[in-house]
Amino acid sequence: MLLRLPPSLHYPITVTSLLKQPGDAVERDEALFWYVYQTTVTEGDGLGxxxxxKRKFPTKFESTVDGEIVQWKVAKGDVIDEPVDVLEIDEPCAHEVQFGGLCAECGKDMTESSYNTEVTDIMRAPIQMAHDNTTLTVSAREATRVEEDAKRRLLSTRKLSLVVDLDQTIIHATVDPTVGEWMQDKDNPNYQALSDVRVFQLVDDGPGMRGCWYYVKLRPGLESFLENVSEMFELHIYTMGTRSYAQHIASIIDPDRKLFGDRILSRDESGSLTAKNLHRLFPVDTKMVVIIDDRGDVWRWSPNLIKVSPYEFFVGIGDINSSFLPKKQELGKSGDKPAPKPSKGALEEHHVNGATAKTDEQSEVSTLEQLVTMGGGDNPRLLQEQSDAQEESIMHQVEDRPLLQKQRELDAEDDAAESGSDSSSSMDESQDMSKHRHHLLEDNDRELFDLEVRLERVHRNFFDEYDRQKSRGLGGRVAALRGEKAPSKEKDVDLKLVPDIKDIMPLIKRPVLTGVVLVFSGVLPLGTDTQNADISLWAKSFGVAISQKINGRTTHLVAGRNRTAKVREATRYSKIQIVTTQWLLDCLTQWKRLPEEPYLLPVHPEDRGEPISPDSKEMAEGSWISSDDEAMAESVDEEMSQFAGIDATSPIGYDEEQQAAVHDELKEFLGSDDESESDTDVSVLDEIPSPGKKRKREEDESADDVETDNPSEEVDVHGSRLAQRIKRSYERSTGLKEVASAGVESAFKQAQAQAQVPSDTDADTPEEPTSQPQEPVEEDDDELEREMMAAFEDGEEPADDEKIANENE
Incomplete structure (x- = not known):
């Protein structure tokens, strides 16, 4: 390793003597060299x-590691002004793998420190690689090696990595004991729906640590989904539940440990209780990782995410492990479209994970969540408060039985509809359970069947792009026909050509709703940042542009309710579709643009305004791009680049070596770019090239310039094409002021006229045959090369374009 000077020294320092030579053994805290430094001190002058x-003080520098000296990087007399590497030492152990504060290879205590310690050895391995153990850490180099080996293994089997959330993604769980009672009652209308519910108990969980029974419903089609997806992906579990909870769920969905194995990450090892971090599992890069989760905010809307619709079998329960997460943003839904499930009523306003709670307790949880979100969830006191809140939510489910209350509400509605009696009379505690007629629990979910299709598409597009990159990286057919030798297959050649899921996913998602410019009305609460709301970020990943105001560019108004000011304004524009929130949600979950007709919001006749004619002043002003629209466009461009993983310095489609090679070929093919069409129109004509006649005009103008300027030097100038170009560049007049006032089109027409009509000087000068040597062979070679490249592109690209077009339909 290279031993570096710490920043705490009194710089500058001067090396006075080296105490060790290459080959010498050195121990920790042993002196390596002497140096002197100068500093200002306060002294007495003898008179009080x-x-x-300023005084100079000699000091010795001591080693912070054990090992053998390999090479000095400094010499006696050197003056050092800042921290630099001074010595290379060969350590017997690099301590790159550590376990519980000890080196896993040599057993040395990594927590030891002394007066000379700037950074402890435990910081040499800061990365947690294991799913189930936070005490096993590795260095960045070891993490890179492990991940590269894993990527080679996945590429050899043509697999990607899939991170799977549990609650409300592939399962739904509750602790309401009503479920257990209904499972035993064959006369209960919910008995059939609960036939495949799994049950387990966590002994050290629940109120008072007395144990708690969990009832788990698997999402329809889960078994076949996991079996099919495991052939394309290596599966990982990432849940905000406890380790014990995650292992019990894994034993239910994967009893043989063939799908997930030990790749389970819970909130006990996550490192954060408010958000999920993909780098906890893949610290080096996430190019080959896909996420499926019912919440995008906990992933900060990562471009690797495929958001699924939440699975809610137990009505009103929600995610029992969401006490540690930020609260979901509620969306306003239109009341004109009947909901598939009964209304939750006032119960929804005062519940924690589906259980009734007091108003003051609810406000306390909200404040706590805000504090944890700000603090990162690492504070032990906040962690304890969150644990208490989680225990409280479980206690309310156990004691208040929200499912039983909802079932009684449905029974009361049925009784009121049949007998016309007051619904409150049917809410008596002594109600006979056998009278239940309306079943509360239904299971018509089809999300996993559609999700499997999307994952197949992502997997196919990824490896299609990988195969294309690999073919180009190894030379391809063009290189073979040119007689070029394909590069040898290096160990890491495949890893350099691996595409990024962050580039593949937007290419699939963004075309879905590209061109849609929508405005929200009655969907988001007042004061919400429209551009950064969850629904907006999700929609933007599919190409939607979000606007604040209705104008001529607006295509859709997504309304949560009727009879709003924006609804009235939108009726004046004939092309604006006024749809419910469900249209947008269904488009986003199904990855396709659905017809608007079934989702159109009924507009009250009194709300229909006077139509705006296409030629009206309002339409013209609405078509102008305002500052808000410019900001929206800039944010969309930034998000497109962010979702694609592109920044200002990112090469598009190839690395630096390939970029340099392409530039060399272009430079060789096009030649120098310092020639101009004319002296006065140089800037315009440089920007508007004419490929078909460019070389012809340049040669004709070169001949004209030589004949006009100095005919006696015709042979010499023609003999040196480089000298001719340099001469013209110095003689070029700066006509930028003249060109600036003229339009591009007029300048181009003028240049064409000058090229076709000879000038006065040319008319007076007798026309002489030019001695400029022609290069028909070079032009034929260039033309042949262009035809070959066009043929190859015509033979390969259309098939891919047709495939993508068919998939997007």
Missing amino acids: NKVEV
Whole structure:
């Protein structure tokens, strides 16, 4: 390793002597070299006065590691002004793998420190690689090696990595004991729906640590989904539940440990209780990782995410492990479209994970969540408060039985509809359970069947792009026909050509709703940042542009309710579709643009305004791009680049070596770019090239310039094409002021006229045959090369374009 000077020294320092030579063994805290530094000190002058003087002090620098000296990077007499590497030492152990504060290879205590310690050895391995153990850490180099080996293994089997959330993604769980009672009652209308519910108990969980029974419903089609997806992906579990909870769920969905194995990450090892971090599992890069989760905010809307619709079998329960997460943003839904499930009523306003709670307790949880979100969830006190809140939510489910209350509400509605009696009379505690007629629990979910299709598409597009990159990286057919030798297959050649899921996913998602410019009305609460709301970020990943105001560019108004000011304004524009929130949600979950007709919001006749004619002043002003629209466009462009993983310095489609090679070929093919069409129109004509006649005009103008300027030097100038170009560049007049006032089109027409009509000087000068040597062979070679490249592109690209077009339909 290279031993570096710490920043705490009194710089500059001067090396006075080296105490060790290459090959010498050195121990920790042993002196390596002497140096002197100068500083200002306060001294007495003998008369009782204090004066500041500069003094030099000799000091020795001591080693912070054990090992053998390999090479000095400094010499005696060197003056060092800042931290630099001074010595290379060969350590017997690099301590790159550590376990519980000890080196896993040599057993040395990594927590030891002394007066000379700037950074402890435990920081040499800061990365947690294991799913189930936070005490096993590795260095960045070891993490890179492990991940590269894993990527080679996945590429050899043509697999990607899939991170799977549990609650409300592939399962739904509750602790309401009503479920257990209904499972035993064959006369209960919910008995059939609960036939495949799994049950387990966590002994050290629940109120008072007395144990708690969990009832788990698997999402329809889960078994076949996991079996099919495991052939394309290596599966990982990432849940905000406890480790014990995650292992019990894994034993239910994967009893043989063939699908997930030990790749289970819970909130006990996550490192954060408010958000999920993909780098906890893949610290080096996430190019080959896909996420499926019912919440995008906990992933900060990562471009690797495929958001699924939440699975809610137990009505009103929600995610029992969401006490540690930020609260979901509620969306306003239109009341004109009947909901598939009964209304939750006032119960929804005062519940924690589906259980009734007091108003003051609810406000306390909200404040706590805000504090944890700000603090990162690492504070032990906040962690304990969150644990208490989680225990409280479980207690409310156990004691208040929200499912039983909802079932009684449905029974009361049925009784009121049949007998016309007051619904409150049917809410008596002594109600006979056998009278239940309306079943509360239904299971018509089809999300996993559609999700499997999307994952297949992502997997196919990824490896299609990988195969294309690999073919180009190894030369391809063009290189073979040119007689070029394909590069040898290096160990890491495949890893350099691996595409990024962050590039593949947007290419699939963004075309879905590209061109849609929508405005929200009655969907988001007042004061919400429209551009950064969850629904907006999700929609933007599919190409939607979000606007604040209705204008001529607006295509859709997504309304949560009727009879709003924006609804009235939108009726004046004939092309604006006024749809419910469900249209947008269904488009986003199904990855396709659905017809608007079934989702159109009924507009009250009194709300229909006077139509705006296409030629009206309002339509013209609405078509102008305002500052808000410019900001929206800039944010969309930034998000497109962010979702694609592109920044200002990112090469598009190839690395630096390939970029340099392409530039060399272009430079060789096009030649120098310092020639101009004319002296006055140089800037315009450089921007508007004419490929078909460019070389012809350049040769004709070169001949004209030579004949006009100095005919006696015709042979010499023609003999040196480089000298001719340099001469013209110095003689070029700066006509930028003239060109600036003229339009591009007029300048181009003028240049064409000058090229076709000879000038006065040319008319007076007798036309002589030019001695410029022609290069028909070179032009034929260039033309042949262009035809070959066009043929190859015509033979390969259309098939891919047709495939993508068919998939997007």
